[in-house]
Amino acid sequence: MAEKKSKYKLKIINLCCPVEESMDLHAVLVSCFGLNKEDIVDLTILRRSTDARKNSLFFVYTLVINVFITKSDADELLENKNIEKLFERSKRLINKIARLKNRPIVIGCGPAGIFAAITLVERGVAPIVVERGERVIDRVKSVDKFMNFGELNPESNMFYGEGGAGTFSDGKLTTRMKSVLKDRVLREFIDAGAEKDIAYISRPHLGTDSLRKIIPNIVEKLVLKGVDFLFNTNVQNIIIEQGRVKGVVADNGLIKTENIFLATGHSSVEIYDLLNNKGVLLEPKGFAVGFRIEHPREFIDSRQHGKFSGNKFLGAAEYYLAYKDKKTGKGVYSFCMCPGGYVVGCSSLNDALCTNGMSKFARDSDFSNAAIVVSISPDDLEGDEPLKGFSFIHKLEKYAYELGGYNFCVPVQNAVDFINSNVTENLIRETSYRPGVKCSDLNYFFDDRIASILKRGLKDFNNKILGFIDEGILFGVETRTSSPVRIVRDKIHCNALGIEGLFPVGEGSGYAGGIMSCAVDGIKAAEVFC
Numbered sequence: 001m002a003e004k005k006s007k008y009k010l011k012i013i014n015l016c017c018p019v020e021e022s023m024d025l026h027a028v029l030v031s032c033f034g035l036n037k038e039d040i041v042d043l044t045i046l047r048r049s050t051d052a053r054k055n056s057l058f059f060v061y062t063l064v065i066n067v068f069i070t071k072s073d074a075d076e077l078l079e080n081k082n083i084e085k086l087f088e089r090s091k092r093l094i095n096k097i098a099r100l101k102n103r104p105i106v107i108g109c110g111p112a113g114i115f116a117a118i119t120l121v122e123r124g125v126a127p128i129v130v131e132r133g134e135r136v137i138d139r140v141k142s143v144d145k146f147m148n149f150g151e152l153n154p155e156s157n158m159f160y161g162e163g164g165a166g167t168f169s170d171g172k173l174t175t176r177m178k179s180v181l182k183d184r185v186l187r188e189f190i191d192a193g194a195e196k197d198i199a200y201i202s203r204p205h206l207g208t209d210s211l212r213k214i215i216p217n218i219v220e221k222l223v224l225k226g227v228d229f230l231f232n233t234n235v236q237n238i239i240i241e242q243g244r245v246k247g248v249v250a251d252n253g254l255i256k257t258e259n260i261f262l263a264t265g266h267s268s269v270e271i272y273d274l275l276n277n278k279g280v281l282l283e284p285k286g287f288a289v290g291f292r293i294e295h296p297r298e299f300i301d302s303r304q305h306g307k308f309s310g311n312k313f314l315g316a317a318e319y320y321l322a323y324k325d326k327k328t329g330k331g332v333y334s335f336c337m338c339p340g341g342y343v344v345g346c347s348s349l350n351d352a353l354c355t356n357g358m359s360k361f362a363r364d365s366d367f368s369n370a371a372i373v374v375s376i377s378p379d380d381l382e383g384d385e386p387l388k389g390f391s392f393i394h395k396l397e398k399y400a401y402e403l404g405g406y407n408f409c410v411p412v413q414n415a416v417d418f419i420n421s422n423v424t425e426n427l428i429r430e431t432s433y434r435p436g437v438k439c440s441d442l443n444y445f446f447d448d449r450i451a452s453i454l455k456r457g458l459k460d461f462n463n464k465i466l467g468f469i470d471e472g473i474l475f476g477v478e479t480r481t482s483s484p485v486r487i488v489r490d491k492i493h494c495n496a497l498g499i500e501g502l503f504p505v506g507e508g509s510g511y512a513g514g515i516m517s518c519a520v521d522g523i524k525a526a527e528v529f530c
């Protein structure tokens with residue numbers, strides 16, 4: 001008697017296929033693994049990366065399929081180390097919500113706050129989201145004023161407003177964290193208008209142009225589900241009595257609540273001051289500082305993609321560079337690379353400036369940039385104060401503002417001049433930065449120790465990408481790689497240690513960094529709460 005077939009959910013990794021416009025993956029599965037085409041119930045691409053290392057160009061897929069096969073065929077397939085059997089996850093139960101006295105409040109409308117709100121409303125409670133900055137439609141005007149005329153709106157800028165710090169970014173969705181929740185974040189972005197292939201390509205990005213549409217779409221969907229958004233509303237105080245949250249004081253007065261999702265990012269230093277003064281446990285953590293470097297896009301493309309440079313399947317080339325300094329044990333690495341992007345200035349304070357990177361979905365500007373940073377540990381800084389990292393960062397950003405000419409122009413130096421400690425008279429080329437640049441000596445940003453580690457790192461990168469120094473222009477100063485402080489959380493309940501009802505999430509909590517990991521952190525905390 002023929003053996004009975006049952007449904008198996010299988011994950012297949014490292015499936016190499018030649019690069020083609022429309023690849024029939026069902027046919028590939030039939031020919032590689034002997035499956036019957038009609039037995040494949042569905043096929044989902046989890047990931048697609050591009051392999052250009054050999055003489056030909058390949059797509060490398062990770063797939064999940066539901067397929068009807070016999071047990072002996074399944075056993076045979078599972079001997080292949082690239083195939084794994086998956087089990088269905090059981091759904092979690094909704095509880096607690098019915099007992100809530102007041103609606104939870106989410107402070108901050110960045111990725112962490114938005115995804116906490118999505119999760120809460122999915123589980124039956126519509127929170128109030130309070131955000132100090134403007135909606136995207138107005139925020140774009142504030143950011144344009146900053147970029148064109150150096151006029152800062154301290155309440156609504158590159159850091160603050162609908163979508164948080166990521167709205168004016170490259171929108172990279174890469175993260176080293178492993179979590180099944182990443183798929184949920186991607187699905188939400190796709191439902192709100194992102195390209196469908198972000199669900200499976202290996203290094204997905206959205207670009208600032210799509211983010212400016214996607215984020216308002218998500219917000220509007222949440223409004224329809226009952227979430228209230230208070231934009232242009234700054235939270236100035238959090239009421240905590242006997243270790244329990246009681247409410248927030250915002251521009252428009254007191255809002256009572258017993259539960260706050262604190263998703264304020266790591267630019268809002270006032271919030272840390274507030275928590276510190278209220279005795280919430282904060283601890284300093286490691287972060288990284290340095291410069292941003294910009295090259296012509298064509299230069300990076302040709303160095304990274306060689307003969308495939310310009311191939312439409314590859315797009316603008318990325319790089320990730322890392323160097324371990326033998327003398328000091330410190331790491332220098334590239335961070336937040338923006339291929340085909342722009343170097344941008346960021347500030348929420350009238351006397352400070354730092355750099356970052358942004359690009360459009362097409363990544364088609366003439367430049368590619370990345371941060372080049374050195375790791376800083378709390379021991380590198382004097383004192384025991386939990387907020388000492390912010391004092392260090394603010395000093396650097398203030399210096400950048402002064403060196404740039406007090407008008408949000410950015411101090412710059414040819415990388416080769418920085419290495420040789422020479423003053424740059426003329427830049428080797430124009431840059432992508434607005435409102436303008438000012439030739440300066442970036443050697444004075446850091447003490448000799450940090451400056452020389454950065455130089456050794458740059459020299460190492462120059463061996464990996466020939467011409468990296470000669471073709472590079474440095475911009476001062478990169479400070480916002482991750483928060484220099486952590487709001488210590490209870491490991492199980494995710495609340496700030498000893499404070500019932502206060503859930504620090506996202507980058508500002510010190511437990512996440514970047515759009516994807518902050519979004520996942522927001523989901524996780526809301527799930528634990530529900």
Ligand SMILES: Cc1cc2nc3c(=O)[nH]c(=O)nc-3n(C[C@H](O)[C@H](O)[C@H](O)COP(=O)(O)OP(=O)(O)OC[C@H]3O[C@@H](n4cnc5c(N)ncnc54)[C@H](O)[C@@H]3O)c2cc1C
Pocket residue numbers: 107108109110111112113130131132133158159160161162163164165166167168169170171172173174233234235236263264265266267268271336344346356357358505506507508513514515516518
């Ligand atoms: C220019 C730029 C480019 C970037 N590029 C990328 C990238 O390509 N990929 C990536 O993964 N990450 C990128 N990042 C980092 C990423 O944007 C952040 O890690 C992420 O946005 C953090 O999410 P969050 O929700 O924790 O906080 P944020 O996004 O910082 O959001 C916090 C929100 O809280 C609000 N807020 C703060 N204080 C108050 C208050 N007192 N009252 C009310 N509201 C308040 C702020 O206005 C803000 O909107 C970039 C950042 C910048 C600035």
